[in-house]
Amino acid sequence: MPKAAVMSGQGAAVALRFGRLAVMGVVAALILIAGVWASWGTAQYVMLTKGRESGTVAVTRCDGELCGGPFTGDGPAVRRGDVVIEDSVAVEQGRTYAVVVKPGSDEAVRSGPAGVLYAWVPLGGALLLASVVVAGGLRRPRAGWVLAGAGAALLTAAFVAV
Structure with missing residues (x-):
């Protein structure tokens, strides 16, 4: 096999890997931004009460x-x-x-602790969803577990408080 063919094959693999990481990173970021956006609609009134x-x-x-x-x-x-x-x-x-x-x-x-936790429930769901993208799409299982744990903790705390 010619040396040029091997080099172009490796270049394509690197480009595909970078493309996958970039796309999955953007998807995970959009999921988290959407979770914050959905939560902030209510959370701003509960957290900024002055x-x-x-x-x-x-x-x-x-x-x-x-x-x-x-x-x-x-x-x-x-x-x-x-x-x-x-x-x-x-x-x-x-x-x-x-x-x-x-x-x-x-x-x-x-308002109060129950209101704050309940307002951030959409972010908890977004954390759980983003954890799958991070663990599978970005191939970062530890980071995925951290996101999943944070989402599960937020949802559990909201459930207990409400």
Whole structure:
């Protein structure tokens, strides 16, 4: 076999390996960015509470995807009637929850440790999904296990807290 053919074969293998690593790295990064993006929509209200209206909501009704009830503010807040909160496994009719009201609306999100963990659940799922891409596509099993462990720990903590 000519020496030029061997060199071009090795060059192609290196190029394919680099291409696989680049594509899988971009896919893993996009999955993690999407997880942060999905989580931040709620987490920003729960984590950055300074200047936001906070208090409790006593859930009196649930219909479809929303639950609602009277809001009681923590401080000298604007008098507010009912607020709505997303109906999920974390909300039950007849219970009272600590919430933060989204500015300019009557929509509330859970606050406190349970609210923070629940807000980051999409990131936990993204960590689990990215762990498969990192371990298989990038051939980095240790890093994949670390991502999977972090995702599982986040989801478990959210489940226990809620």
